[in-house]
Amino acid sequence: MAERAPRPTSQPRAAAxxxxxxxxxxxxxxxAQRDRRRRILEAxxxxxxxxxxxxxxMRAVAERAGVxxxxxxxxxxxxxxxxxxxxAHELGRVLxxxxxxxxxxATAAERVLLVLHRNTVALQRDPHLTEAxxxxxxxxxxxVAEEVRQVGRLTxxxxxxxxxxxxxxxxxxxxxxxxxxxxxxxxxAWVTRRxxxxxxxxxxxxxxxxxLSARDR
Numbered sequence: 001m002a003e004r005a006p007r008p009t010s011q012p013r014a015a016a017x018x019x020x021x022x023x024x025x026x027x028x029x030x031x032a033q034r035d036r037r038r039r040i041l042e043a044x045x046x047x048x049x050x051x052x053x054x055x056x057x058m059r060a061v062a063e064r065a066g067v068x069x070x071x072x073x074x075x076x077x078x079x080x081x082x083x084x085x086x087x088a089h090e091l092g093r094v095l096x097x098x099x100x101x102x103x104x105x106a107t108a109a110e111r112v113l114l115v116l117h118r119n120t121v122a123l124q125r126d127p128h129l130t131e132a133x134x135x136x137x138x139x140x141x142x143x144v145a146e147e148v149r150q151v152g153r154l155t156x157x158x159x160x161x162x163x164x165x166x167x168x169x170x171x172x173x174x175x176x177x178x179x180x181x182x183x184x185x186x187x188x189a190w191v192t193r194r195x196x197x198x199x200x201x202x203x204x205x206x207x208x209x210x211x212l213s214a215r216d217r
Contacts, residue, residue, distance in 0.1 A: 186200045
């Protein structure tokens with residue numbers, strides 16, 4: 001009688017990786033959690049300012065922020081998550097500044113163009129950082145959806161504030177999203193040397209005036 005082959009022993013399942021901490025959880029978390037996230041983002045932006053996208057390495061960020069590498073991965077699973085969140089962090093600071101007072105300008109188009117011009121010039125003064133953030137934004141997939149949505153929300157709020165609306169309608173938000181998309185895509189074109197700084201300004205002015213000219217009549 002033939003011997004039966006031994007049954008293969010079942011292998012223990014590998015433990016699932018810890019779930020990343022969401023933005024909502026950080027906002028609702030302790031001051032220590034928020035401070036930790038802030039330090040991580042500031043470390044990311046400092047490294048990107050010095051050397052661009054390639055300089056942002058997870059271990060270097062963890063060391064500079066003073067957190068364990070495992071903790072960093074809990075907050076941000078990759079450098080793309082880090083840099084898109086860094087872009088949102090920078091836009092949040094811009095929004096805080098411009099919301100303190102009305103944006104100068106006689107028309108919505110003038111105010112929006114002023115805000116875009118100031119931000120574009122500031123980003124162009126720091127080409128390594130801008131390259132890193134826009135490159136990450138280009139590479140972002142569905143796993144970075146939360147951070148990408150945050151960038152979109154902040155850009156929308158920045159532009160609707162510049163438009164001078166107290167309560168933005170769906171049309172206002174849609175216009176702001178289109179302008180924001182054109183702005184970000186032209187920053188990418190500038191970073192990749194497919195457009196000059198003058199090209200970016202001209203394209204933004206054309207877009208803004210086409211979308212807001214009827215509102216300013």
